[in-house]
Amino acid sequence: MNSIEIRHIVFDIGKVLIHYDPQLPFSRIIPDEAERQWFFANVCTHEWNIEQDRGRSWAEAEALLIRDHPDREEHIRAFRRHWHEMVPHAYGETVTIMENLIAAGRDVTMLTNFASDTFREAQQRFPFLKLPRGVTVSGDVRLIKPDVAIYRTHAEAFDLEPAATLFIDDSVANVEGARAAGWHAVHFTDAHRLRSDLASYGIEPAPLAASGMASAGGSSARPS
Incomplete structure (x- = not known):
C-alpha cells in the first residue's frame, strides 16, 4: 500500500463519469x-x-x-x-465510487475539458455532477488539460495541496499533465481498476452496486 496521504480526489468527467461519442x-x-x-x-x-x-x-x-x-x-x-x-449515459459503477467517496467525507472535486454551455446541460441531465465540492470547467477558465496551468488553477481555486491530491482521467496525456503539476494521478480504464488504484493509496470506497450503466439521472441498467 502507498504510504502517501491523499486528502483530495479530483475526477475527470468525460469517459470517466459519463460516456461521450460523437x-x-x-x-x-x-x-x-x-x-x-x-x-x-x-x-x-x-x-x-x-x-x-x-x-x-x-x-x-x-x-x-x-x-x-x-x-x-x-x-x-x-x-x-x-x-x-x-452523451447518452453515465458510467454507473464509477458514479457509485464517487458518491461513496463523498458520503465517506472525502474531499472530491472535478476538473474537465468541457465547453461551458454543454457542461451546464450535462449537469441538468446528470444530477450527480452537482455532488462534488466544485468543478473547474476548461471553457470557463479558458485553459485545457494537459496544460499544467489548469491543474494549478484548480488547486488554487479549491485550496488543494498538490502532493496530497489524486487525479483520475481516461487520457494518459492528462494524467501526465497532473503529475507535472505535482499531483498524483491514475489512468482510468474501468471502475474495477479504479477501485484497485484507490486501494493502493489506502482509499477504500464502499462496495459497488450492481454492475451497470446509468442513464441520464437514472440508475444502472446495462454493463458499462
Whole structure:
C-alpha cells in the first residue's frame, strides 16, 4: 500500500463519469462510414472541437467551418444541435465510487475539458455532477488539460495541496499533465481498476452496486 496521504480526489468527467461519442448521432446523420470518417478527420475535427473546450463560442466555431465548407453547413451545425446524443449515459459503477467517496467525507472535486454551455446541460441531465465540492470547467477558465496551468488553477481555486491530491482521467496525456503539476494521478480504464488504484493509496470506497450503466439521472441498467 502507498504510504502517501491523499486528502483530495479530483475526477475527470468525460469517459470517466459519463460516456461521450460523437459518432452516435452522426452514424445516422452521415450513414456512409467512409464519408463520416472523412468529415471528422477534415471538418469537425478533434482539434476544432477542443477550442470550444478552451472557451470559443459555438457560433464562432461554426462560422469558421462554414466559411471553408459551405456545402457542409447542416452537418457542421448538427454537431452542437445533436450534442446531447453524444452523451447518452453515465458510467454507473464509477458514479457509485464517487458518491461513496463523498458520503465517506472525502474531499472530491472535478476538473474537465468541457465547453461551458454543454457542461451546464450535462449537469441538468446528470444530477450527480452537482455532488462534488466544485468543478473547474476548461471553457470557463479558458485553459485545457494537459496544460499544467489548469491543474494549478484548480488547486488554487479549491485550496488543494498538490502532493496530497489524486487525479483520475481516461487520457494518459492528462494524467501526465497532473503529475507535472505535482499531483498524483491514475489512468482510468474501468471502475474495477479504479477501485484497485484507490486501494493502493489506502482509499477504500464502499462496495459497488450492481454492475451497470446509468442513464441520464437514472440508475444502472446495462454493463458499462
